[in-house]
Amino acid sequence: MTKIAPSILSADFAKLGEEIKEVEQAGADYIHVDVMDGHFVPNITIGPLIADAIKPITNLPLDVHLMIENPDAYIPQFAKSASIITVHQEACVHLHRTLQLIRSHGVKPGVVINPGTSAEAIKPVLTEVDLVLLMTVNPGFGGQSFIKEVVPKVAQIASWREEMGLSFEIEIDGGVNEETAPVCTENGADVLVAGSAIFNQRDRKAAIDVIRKSAEKQ
Numbered sequence: 329m330t331k332i333a334p335s336i337l338s339a340d341f342a343k344l345g346e347e348i349k350e351v352e353q354a355g356a357d358y359i360h361v362d363v364m365d366g367h368f369v370p371n372i373t374i375g376p377l378i379a380d381a382i383k384p385i386t387n388l389p390l391d392v393h394l395m396i397e398n399p400d401a402y403i404p405q406f407a408k409s410a411s412i413i414t415v416h417q418e419a420c421v422h423l424h425r426t427l428q429l430i431r432s433h434g435v436k437p438g439v440v441i442n443p444g445t446s447a448e449a450i451k452p453v454l455t456e457v458d459l460v461l462l463m464t465v466n467p468g469f470g471g472q473s474f475i476k477e478v479v480p481k482v483a484q485i486a487s488w489r490e491e492m493g494l495s496f497e498i499e500i501d502g503g504v505n506e507e508t509a510p511v512c513t514e515n516g517a518d519v520l521v522a523g524s525a526i527f528n529q530r531d532r533k534a535a536i537d538v539i540r541k542s543a544e545k546q
C-alpha cells in the first residue's frame with residue numbers, strides 16, 4: 329500500500345499536537361517534518377525542540393527532512409526524535425559520511441535531491457540509504473505546483489534499485505495531490521508527502537484516502 333506522509337509545514341502550528349493526532353487517526357504512515365534554516369532554503373521552520381515535543385504525542389515515525397546547511401552539526405539533536413533523517417545532496421560536502429553519521433545514531437538515513445539535480449548525483453550512495461526523496465518542487469514552501477519533469481528520475485531511481493538489488497523506499501515531495509499521485513506511484517514511488525492537499529482540507533481522513541486511492545488505481 330502506498331504510504332502517506334503528511335507534511336506538518338501546512339498544519340496549524342497553534343494546535344500542532346491536535347493536527348498530528350488527527351492525521352495519525354486518519355491513516356497517515358509517517359509524520360513529515362520540514363526543517364528549514366533560512367540559508368539552504370529561503371524559509372525558517374522547525375528546530376529540534378519542536379521535533380522533541382512532537383515525538384511523544386504520536387506512534388508514527390518522524391520523517392525529518394533537513395533543508396539546512398551543514399546538517400552534520402544538527403543530526404545528533406534530531407536523532408533523538410527522528411526515525412528517518414533525510415539530507416540534501418546539494419547541502420552535503422561529504423554526503424557518504426553524513427549518511428553514515430545518521431545511521432551511527434540508530435536512525436534510517438535518506439538522501440534528497442532538488443528538481444534541478446540529476447539522479448546520477450546520488451547513484452554512488454544508494455547502497456547507504458533507506459530512503460530516496462525526490463523533490464517535485466523547489467524546497468522552501470508548501471502549496472507549490474508539482475514539477476512533472478522530475479518524473480523520469482523516479483523511474484530511473486526505481487530501475488537502479490532493482491538492478492542493484494536494494495530495497496530503499498522512494499518518496500516524492502511537493503505538489504502531491506490526487507491528480508499528481510498516480511504518475512508518482514506508476515513510476516515506482518512508495519511514499520507520498522502531502523502538505524496542503526491534506527491540511528487545507530477539513531476532513532483529513534477523506535483527504536488521505538483520496539490521495540492513496542488515486543495513487544493505487546493503476
Ligand SMILES: O=C(CO)[C@@H](O)[C@H](O)COP(=O)(O)O
Pocket residue numbers: 335337338360362393465466467468469470471472501502503504521522523524525
Ligand atoms: O519540503 C517541502 C517544501 O519545501 C514540502 O514537504 C512541502 O511542505 C509540501 O507541501 P505541498 O506541496 O504538499 O503543499
